[in-house]
Amino acid sequence: MDDLFGKIKNHKPGVIGDERRFKSAVCIPLIETDEGYEILLEVRSGMIVHQPGDICLPGGAMEPGETPEEAAVRETCEELCISSGQLQVIGPTDVFRAGNVIIYPYVAILKDYEESYSKDEVSEVFRLPLSFIRNTEPEAYRISYQPVFKDDFPFDRIVGGRNYHWRKMEQETLFYQYRKYTIWGITAQLLRAFARQLKDD
Numbered sequence: 001m002d003d004l005f006g007k008i009k010n011h012k013p014g015v016i017g018d019e020r021r022f023k024s025a026v027c028i029p030l031i032e033t034d035e036g037y038e039i040l041l042e043v044r045s046g047m048i049v050h051q052p053g054d055i056c057l058p059g060g061a062m063e064p065g066e067t068p069e070e071a072a073v074r075e076t077c078e079e080l081c082i083s084s085g086q087l088q089v090i091g092p093t094d095v096f097r098a099g100n101v102i103i104y105p106y107v108a109i110l111k112d113y114e115e116s117y118s119k120d121e122v123s124e125v126f127r128l129p130l131s132f133i134r135n136t137e138p139e140a141y142r143i144s145y146q147p148v149f150k151d152d153f154p155f156d157r158i159v160g161g162r163n164y165h166w167r168k169m170e171q172e173t174l175f176y177q178y179r180k181y182t183i184w185g186i187t188a189q190l191l192r193a194f195a196r197q198l199k200d201d
Contacts, residue, residue, distance in 0.1 A: 021102045025072035026059025028093065028194055029080075029110040031127060038127035039191070040110060041183070042079065045123045053123075055183045057105070057190060068092075068104030076108070080125070081116040094193040096186060098171065105190050128178055133195040138174040138188050145169040 029040040046052045060075035062068060069089060077084055088109040096103040117125050147166050155161040174188035183191065 015097070018097075018102060021097070021100050023062045023068075023102050023104075024060055025062055025068040025075065025104040025106065026057040026190065027072045027076040027087070028057055028105055028107045028190070029076065029087070029113075030090075030107065030130065031110050031113060035129070037130040039130055039133070040080075040113070041126055041128055041181075041187075042117065042122045043124040043126070043181075045119070045121055048121060054185070054187075055181055056187050059103075059105075062104075069106055072104065072106045073108075079118050079121050080110075080113070081118055082110070082113065086111050086113065093190070093197055096189055096193075098186075101186075103186065103190070105194070107194065126181060128181075128183075132178060133176070133191045134198060136176065138176045138192055141173045141175070143171045143173055145171070 030037045031040055040058075042056050042058055044051055044054050044056055058076040058079045059072055060079075062071040063074075066074070069092075073084055073087055073089065076082070076087060088111065090107045090109065093105045093107060096105070115125060145168075147169070149155075155164075158164055173185060174192060176183040176188050176191065
């Protein structure tokens with residue numbers, strides 16, 4: 001029994017299901033200018049499968065054995081065609097977790113950047129003034145989801161069967177509009193969290 005209680009006492013809690021989630025890391029690259037800091041954002045190539053044409057932060061999937069910070073730096077260097085020496089990581093912001101996705105964001109100073117990027121993944125880069133997200137609240141919309149069941153789901157084993165009152169699933173979807181650029185979804189969530197972190201400080 002002491003062994004059992006020891007396992008409970010010494011356990012470091014995780015989040016159920018995290019081991020099955022798609023883990024990725026992104027960078028919030030800040031470029032210093034005479035007018036203040038600007039965030040570098042990408043427009044995803046129209047040739048890629050996932051979210052073509054969407055606006056995103058540089059980043060991508062974590063590789064086995066990689067820390068989130070290492071993944072954020074590696075992916076940013078690959079997508080912007082820069083060296084790791086051009087990135088000075090300041091620290092993490094709040095982790096995004098929804099559905100089967102978890103994203104670790106890191107703020108970094110980007111130095112000596114010459115507007116380079118990988119045309120295989122990126123069609124364009126642009127700069128968003130940091131002051132914009134600090135002074136602008138995004139538009140917020142609610143999306144509701146209904147569960148979809150496969151034919152073999154055992155309705156006969158739950159009270160109410162097919163008429164069971166499932167909890168409604170909702171998601172807040174955010175939009176920023178900066179000039180011609182619509183920044184929405186997860187990218188907008190990450191930027192709002194970063195802006196709120198700056199206000200808290």
